[in-house]
Each structure stands twice: as structure tokens, then as C-alpha cells.
Amino acid sequence: MSRRIWLLAIFLVGCDWTDNSFAPDQDDLDRIASILGEESIALPPPPAIQSQAPELGLSETRISFGDALELGECGLLPLIAERNSSLGRQKQESTRLIYEWTLKSGLDQCSQLNQEEWFQKAQTAKTKDVEVAVIKLLTQSEEADRIHSKINKPFASLDESRIAYLNRTRPIVQVINQALQQTTPPSTATITQFEDSLHAWSQTQHHGTLHQAVIEAQIWLQKANTLQSQAIKANRLCPMGTPTENGRNMQLFIGNYFGGTIQPKLSSISRALDELSSIWSTLPITLWTDDTLIDALLQLPPGYRDALRDKFKTHIHNWQQLLQSCGLSARAETTNS
Numbered sequence: 588m589s590r591r592i593w594l595l596a597i598f599l600v601g602c603d604w605t606d607n608s609f610a611p612d613q614d615d616l617d618r619i620a621s622i623l624g625e626e627s628i629a630l631p632p633p634p635a636i637q638s639q640a641p642e643l644g645l646s647e648t649r650i651s652f653g654d655a656l657e658l659g660e661c662g663l664l665p666l667i668a669e670r671n672s673s674l675g676r677q678k679q680e681s682t683r684l685i686y687e688w689t690l691k692s693g694l695d696q697c698s699q700l701n702q703e704e705w706f707q708k709a710q711t712a713k714t715k716d717v718e719v720a721v722i723k724l725l726t727q728s729e730e731a732d733r734i735h736s737k738i739n740k741p742f743a744s745l746d747e748s749r750i751a752y753l754n755r756t757r758p759i760v761q762v763i764n765q766a767l768q769q770t771t772p773p774s775t776a777t778i779t780q781f782e783d784s785l786h787a788w789s790q791t792q793h794h795g796t797l798h799q800a801v802i803e804a805q806i807w808l809q810k811a812n813t814l815q816s817q818a819i820k821a822n823r824l825c826p827m828g829t830p831t832e833n834g835r836n837m838q839l840f841i842g843n844y845f846g847g848t849i850q851p852k853l854s855s856i857s858r859a860l861d862e863l864s865s866i867w868s869t870l871p872i873t874l875w876t877d878d879t880l881i882d883a884l885l886q887l888p889p890g891y892r893d894a895l896r897d898k899f900k901t902h903i904h905n906w907q908q909l910l911q912s913c914g915l916s917a918r919a920e921t922t923n924s
Contacts, residue, residue: 609745609796610803610856611811615849619811622840623818623909624833628810633802636891640726640883643719643874645687646712680728681785684720684763689772691717714769718874721763724785725867726883733789735886737799741792745800745855749862752793756866758784767871797863798885800856801895808853808898815905825913834913841906853899860892 613630620627678686691713700706725731742748762773762781773781818824825834867884868877875883882889910916 608803609800609852611807611849611852615852616807616810616814618840618844619849620814622837623814624823625814625817625821628814630806630810633799633806636798636802636887638882638886638888641875641879643722645716645719680720680724681730681782684717684724684766685772685778685781687713687716687720688766688769691769692772695769715874717766717769718872721767721870722872722875722880722883724763725880730785730789731794731884734792735795735798736792737795739792741790742796745796745852745859748791748793748796749855749859752788752791753862753866755784755788755791759788760866760869763870793859794884794886797856797859798887801860801885801887801892804853804856805891805895805898808895808902812898812901812905815902815909819905819908819912822912824909828912828914830913830915834910834915837913838910838915841910845906853902857896857899860895 616630617627691710694706694710694713697706742751758780762777762784765773823833824837825831863884864877864881867880870880872880878889882891885892
């Protein structure tokens with residue numbers, strides 16, 4: 588019920604893309620058009636990007652009553668009975684993770700049954716279910732919905748959002764790693780702290796903020812690169828290959844406005860993407876690749892992040908080519924991301 592209420596709140600409030608944007612904007616694009624002597628291009632509204640992550644489901648493994656009796660010494664009868672009921676399959680994602688983790692840990696304690704085929708199958712299924720529960724918590728839970736929302740602007744910059752996200756993610760990654768490594772389940776106090784950490788993590792809305800920034804930066808770079816390509820083809824800035832007033836103005840623009848205003852925005856997005864990948868690549872998951880997980884967290888199609896990086900590299904290369912056509916160069920710190 589709480590998840591539906593949250594989704595309804597998002598629908599009613601709406602998503603204000605403009606106020607939340609940390610990507611280069613129309614003014615930045617107009618300045619590039621002006622310095623290159625090209626007609627400006629209007630930025631279109633950001634599209635709604637649809638992504639479809641691979642489907643994952645919990646196993647249908649059931650431990651029969653007779654087999655369950657053999658697990659009596661391990662204290663798993665109540666958990667197994669609950670797991671076999673329809674109610675046992677309808678749990679909030681964070682609770683489901685603790686539940687599957689506890690059940691798998693309990694099975695591991697029953698070493699006397701290691702030779703039983705039904706027991707081996709149950710262990711294999713529960714190992715997978717713990718990982719499925721982790722992925723669902725990160726990508727299909729109430730917390731996953733909240734952290735992807737864009738209904739307000741929690742931080743003044745993407746770097747602030749990135750730092751807060753890093754700090755609030757650490758305790759979550761620690762617990763998830765323990766679950767995936769099949770350590771002893773956490774205490775009641777640790778579970779409460781885990782739930783609190785998940786709530787604080789989701790409040791950053793960092794996935795939604797970064798999702799929006801990536802999409803808007805992709806669109807912006809496409810238009811900016813078009814302006815650069817037009818200027819390179821027209822060759823009006825330095826037609827004889829020697830520095831002109833327009834060429835020197837471009838050099839100043841790249842060193843000052845681009846290096847001080849536009850590039851920091853694009854570099855901030857790149858840093859946030861790299862850090863997000865670094866955080867979650869530490870999880871020993873086997874059902875998805877690291878890229879699949881990051882794409883699912885950000886709700887981006889496969890290859891979308893790579894396409895952004897390619898456009899950024901092209902943008903820097905185009906500036907270098909324009910400067911070279913005028914016999915000029917820019918500072919290394921300006922042209923390297």
C-alpha cells in the first residue's frame with residue numbers, strides 16, 4: 588500500500604525537469620552558436636526514456652513437510668512454513684532480503700544433510716533467491732522508486748548529490764555484501780539500522796537526478812556537436828588557416844566560458860557515473876552484469892552511458908580541430924575531461 592501511495596504522489600506532483608537540471612542548457616548552446624557564427628539550435632524537451640531490465644523471479648522451491656521435519660534441529664520449521672504459504676511470498680523487498688538470507692544461512696547450518704539431493708537443490712535455490720532479493724531491493728522496491736524520483740531538488744549541485752549518495756550508500760553495500768557472501772544474518776538492531784539507511788539513501792533521489800542529467804547532456808552534446816561540425820565544414824572562422832579575431836575569440840571562449848562553465852557540468856556527470864559504477868561493481872552478483880545493474884538503477888537503455896561518453900569525447904575533439912584550423916591551441920586542462 589505504501590508503495591502505491593508514493594507512486595501516486597509522484598504522479599500528482601509531477602517531475603520538474605528544468606528546475607532539477609545539472610546539464611548544460613540552452614544558454615550554453617546559444618553561446619556556442621554565437622562564438623562559432625552559426626544559427627542557434629533549440630533544445631527539445633527531454634524524452635521519456637524507457638528501459639527494460641531482465642526479468643528475475645524468486646524460485647518456486649518448496650521443502651516438503653517430511654523433509655522440513657529433518658530440519659527441525661536447525662530451527663527452520665517456522666521460516667519454511669511461512670515460505671511455503673502465499674503470505675510468505677508477499678513481503679516488502681528489504682524484509683524479503685533478510686528473510687531469504689536467514690533461510691539460506693539456516694540451511695548452511697544443517698551440514699548433516701549435505702548429501703541429500705533435496706537439500707542440495709534447496710541450498711542452490713536459496714543462494715539464487717538471496718541475489719534476486721538484493722537486485723529487486725535495489726531496482727524494484729519503494730526505495731528504488733523514491734531514489735529515482737525528480738519531484739524536488741534535494742541538492743544544489745550534482746557533486747553534492749554524489750557525495751551524499753556515496754556516504755549513504757556505504758552502510759547499505761556493507762549489509763548487502765554480507766548477505767551475498769552468506770554470512771550470519773544481522774541482529775534486530777542491525778536490521779533496523781539497515782531500514783533507516785535505505786530510507787536516507789532513497790531521499791537523495793540521486794538515481795533520478797543522474798538519469799535526468801545523462802539524458803539532457805546527451806541531447807545537449809548532440810546539438811552542440813552539430814554546431815561544431817557545421818563550423819568545421821564551413822571553415823569561416825579562419826579560412827586561410829591563420830589566427831583571426833573570430834578565431835581568437837573562440838580560443839578565449841574555450842579557455843574561459845567552456846572551461847569554467849560548460850565542461851564542469853559535463854565532467855560532474857561523468858564523475859557521478861564513474862562513482863556509481865565503482866560503488867555497485869563491488870557486489871558479487873552473478874545473475875546480472877555490472878552494466879546491467881547500473882542501467883537498471885538509472886533506468887537507462889543498454890549502451891546509453893557509453894554513447895554519452897563518446898559524444899563528450901567528440902565534443903572535445905571538435906574544439907581541438909577548430910583551434911587547429913586557426914593555428915591555435917587551448918590549455919591542456921581545458922580540453923581534457
